[in-house]
Amino acid sequence: MTLVIGTDEAGYGPNLGPLVVAASAWRLDGPPAAAEGAFAAVAAAPLWGDSKIMYRSGTGLAALERGVHVALDLAGTPATHWAGLAAALGTIDPDADALDEWCHLDGLVLPHAAAVDDCRRSADARAALAEAGLTLVGVAARAVYPAEFNRLLDSGFNKADVLSRTTLDLAAALRDRFSPTDTVCWCDRHGGRKSYAALVGRHFAAPLVRELEETPARSAYMAPAARLWIEFSVGGEARLPVAVASMTAKYVRELAMAAFNRFWSERVPGLVPTAG
Numbered sequence: 643m644t645l646v647i648g649t650d651e652a653g654y655g656p657n658l659g660p661l662v663v664a665a666s667a668w669r670l671d672g673p674p675a676a677a678e679g680a681f682a683a684v685a686a687a688p689l690w691g692d693s694k695i696m697y698r699s700g701t702g703l704a705a706l707e708r709g710v711h712v713a714l715d716l717a718g719t720p721a722t723h724w725a726g727l728a729a730a731l732g733t734i735d736p737d738a739d740a741l742d743e744w745c746h747l748d749g750l751v752l753p754h755a756a757a758v759d760d761c762r763r764s765a766d767a768r769a770a771l772a773e774a775g776l777t778l779v780g781v782a783a784r785a786v787y788p789a790e791f792n793r794l795l796d797s798g799f800n801k802a803d804v805l806s807r808t809t810l811d812l813a814a815a816l817r818d819r820f821s822p823t824d825t826v827c828w829c830d831r832h833g834g835r836k837s838y839a840a841l842v843g844r845h846f847a848a849p850l851v852r853e854l855e856e857t858p859a860r861s862a863y864m865a866p867a868a869r870l871w872i873e874f875s876v877g878g879e880a881r882l883p884v885a886v887a888s889m890t891a892k893y894v895r896e897l898a899m900a901a902f903n904r905f906w907s908e909r910v911p912g913l914v915p916t917a918g
Contacts, residue, residue: 644670645779645822646677648883649809650830652693652891654801656918659899661791663808664731664783664891666713666883667816671775674824674871681882683774689713689767692879693892703755703896710893711753711761713886716768716778724750724897731783732815733894744787746901754897779820781886783894784812802833810845817846817870824869830878830888831861838874839863846870 649665670677689709690696697706714720719730724747727733753761771777786794786808794804809829817825832838838861843851848865855862855873862873878884895918903915 643822644672644674644677644824644826645817645820646670646681646776646883647813647816647825647827648829648878648881648885648887649813649827650693650879650884650888650891651805651809652888652895653918654805654833658788658916659902659918660788660895661786661804661808662733662783662891662895662898663786663805663812664781664887664894665809665812665816666778666886666890667780667782667820668883669777669779669820669822670826674826676775677826680774680776684770684776684882690882690885690889692885693888694879696889697892697896703893704760705756706889706893706896707753707756708760709886709889710781711756712764712767713778713781713890715762715764716771717781719781720762721752723752724748727752727894727897731781731890731894733783733785744898744901744905746904747897750897750901754900778886780816781890782812782816783890784808785894785898802835806832806835806838806841807845810841813872814845825871827870827872828878828881828884829872829874830884831874831876835874836861838872842870842872846872 646668647665651663653659653661670680689712714730721727721730813827836856839851839853842863846865846868848868852864854864860875864871879888899918907913
């Protein structure tokens with residue numbers, strides 16, 4: 643079995659709110675070389691796309707929410723409230739030192755904006771994926787809230803380090819959960835970082851990581867002992883696994899920012915909501 647993992651993030655640039663890194667994991671009934679063609683066959687699915695296209699501030703959360711919840715349903719982890727979503731994604735909630743403006747998430751019922759029936763229509767997507775030899779087996783996310791993010795910066799990490807470490811920890815955890823024969827991992831490029839070989843070796847416990855390509859558009863590597871092919875590319879959301887990860891990260895971050903805005907709007911009348 644080949645496991646195909648796609649990763650992306652939301653909240654890397656803003657000054658407020660969590661950095662959210664998400665990943666989707668897919669079983670491919672074929673070798674790693676078949677992954678590109680298999681996903682190309684279903685890439686036009688209207689449910690999923692780059693989160694920047696599926697959601698824009700002011701246009702509503704429904705399309706983004708629908709795609710994420712259909713993905714969760716396909717993976718066998720449907721969620722009807724925030725606690726269920728956090729459990730399904732493995733999302734880490736704010737720790738004891740985090741500000742309490744995130745507490746409004748606790749009672750959040752889901753879906754928040756989309757129709758319930760629209761979020762449960764996974765049969766057609768499942769059939770299209772099966773025809774291409776694909777099964778969505780997991781969706782995961784990691785939320786790094788401000789208190790933790792700032793502690794990491796104070797300990798000597800920079801912003802790119804936090805993103806790369808969180809992303810590769812999440813991808814490695816998914817690989818270990820499903821124990822595939824081979825793993826293909828597609829990541830959106832981490833800011834301006836070009837070299838990832840040492841990071842890949844450390845997070846996947848790979849003694850040798852071979853550089854296949856390092857260009858301004860794409861950095862690709864192979865770890866023979868881990869049977870891992872991994873790349874970081876500009877515009878990675880064009881691939882379905884990355885698009886689902888992109889939507890999931892954006893969805894979790896938007897829910898968190900909605901809680902933040904509710905908290906402060908109750909305390910400062912007339913306050914304009916912020917995207918962070």
